[in-house]
Amino acid sequence: METTIFCGKGGVGKTLSAVSLASSLQGKVGIIDYDGGHSVKNTLGMEIEIIPNVVQPIRENLYAVVIESPVYKNITEAKEAGWKLNEYLEQFIGNLGIIPYADMLHEFFGVPTDIPTLQKFAVLVQTLAVMQQQDFDHIIIDVEPTAGLERLLSNANSTVRSLRNLKNKGTVFLTLLGAKWPDIAGYLKGDYIKNIDSYTSDIESAVQIIKNARYILVCTPERGPINQTFEVRAIIEAFGGKIYGYVVNNLRGEYHERQNIRVIEEQRLPFVCLKRNQEIHNRLEVLHPILLQTGKEISKIFEPA
Ligand SMILES: Nc1ncnc2c1ncn2[C@@H]1O[C@H](COP(=O)(O)OP(=O)(O)OP(=O)(O)O)[C@@H](O)[C@H]1O
Ligand SMILES: [Mg+2]
Known part of the structure; x- marks a missing residue:
């Protein structure tokens, strides 16, 4: 079971990246929304009712689970x-x-x-244990921003x-x-x-699954979000995690400053740049090809240079 985790500042496109990669991978793929707020569901453009903490089929080889604190009496x-x-x-x-x-x-x-x-x-x-038993090939975890x-x-x-x-x-x-x-x-x-x-x-x-995951840092081509990836990188490397590369998501589409891209280049890690795409907020039928394409783009990070 191979696990990929996207990290970065809030609102830079972690969920979009996670859902895109999940959509483009072969084999049995599970996406874990550990960020609450149903962001995976929204990004997938889904209309089905999500039951929290249950691994649910989405389409073909794709499954999703939204993790929430269960309500209980102390x-x-x-x-x-x-x-x-x-x-x-x-x-x-x-x-x-x-x-x-x-x-x-x-x-x-x-x-x-x-x-x-x-x-x-x-x-x-519990979810990771279940997914391991159910022979998932890939797990993508969408974690909360920052810490x-x-x-x-x-x-x-x-x-x-x-x-x-x-x-x-x-x-x-x-x-x-x-x-x-x-x-x-x-x-x-x-x-x-x-x-x-x-x-x-x-x-x-x-913990082993999390430590052995393939980490991808996500940022926009702006100084704040880029700096945040350095902090996240230090956290990940401190526990022995491995960073595979960067997704630079030009989601605002305003500028694409060369000097900011150069800062990323200096990290000597593979990186892919995503363009702004207005259609991302559309319905699933139009969305799916976009996610697939974006996921294929992101997969390039894992290809040997
Ligand atoms: N390349 C893009 N073009 C257009 N819109 C985009 C692009 N990337 C992301 N978005 C939109 O920007 C918003 C933020 O993206 P997303 O939810 O993936 O970020 P996030 O890092 O997961 O945010 P959060 O930290 O809140 O979970 C979403 O509405 C998403 O649809
Ligand atoms: Mg998110």
């Missing part, structure tokens, strides 16, 4: 609503099972965890660390918790600890 709300522990736990299927522990730490001990981000990440882990990736990987790290801590030296914590909430402590001691190895191994394989 442990305090669940208790207030008179839910039984298992009713609360049933909200978290598969890898979402990592949530209850983080939620409990957050609610009972004030551990500052960004639960919606963690949930979204857990869904991504989205950094946040994602640091989430992965802290989650694995906290799960391992619970497994290896969680006794004191569980005793404390057990004095007040014996049912919850009992659950954590039993089923939860039993699942920790499988949670951490799924998280680690998602």
